[in-house]
Amino acid sequence: MDLELHEDKPIFQQIAEKVEASILDGSIKEGDRIPSTNEFAKYYQINPATAGKGINQLVEQEIIYKKRGIGMFVADGAREIILQKRKDDFYEKFIIPLKKEATKIGLPRETLLALISKEDQE
Numbered sequence: 001m002d003l004e005l006h007e008d009k010p011i012f013q014q015i016a017e018k019v020e021a022s023i024l025d026g027s028i029k030e031g032d033r034i035p036s037t038n039e040f041a042k043y044y045q046i047n048p049a050t051a052g053k054g055i056n057q058l059v060e061q062e063i064i065y066k067k068r069g070i071g072m073f074v075a076d077g078a079r080e081i082i083l084q085k086r087k088d089d090f091y092e093k094f095i096i097p098l099k100k101e102a103t104k105i106g107l108p109r110e111t112l113l114a115l116i117s118k119e120d121q122e
Helices: 011-024 037-044 048-060 078-104 109-121
Strands: 064-067 071-074
Touching: 011 037, 011 048, 011 078, 037 048, 048 064, 078 109
Parallel strands: none
Antiparallel strands: 064 071
């Protein structure tokens, strides 16, 4: 996992994103134990409650689960949950605004699709 935290977004969110990225790149696999909130806190020199908030987000999304007294583990299907969440976010952040702008400037659907495909052809 990346050593640096940035000021552009909340620390707890960055912790959750770092775990997600490690699951996506395969460095943490389904069933693997992840660091505890105290380990995250020590590693990033942050408050354990802050790390816990990021981890709890992942628990709520069923990406990780807790085994009382043992630790936290990556859930089966976590990678697919993350991929679907990111696809949904991509759609909301990029596709909807793209379609709205295309409508505003009178760009027909076929032209928009041709522009998107243009990058593949170059």
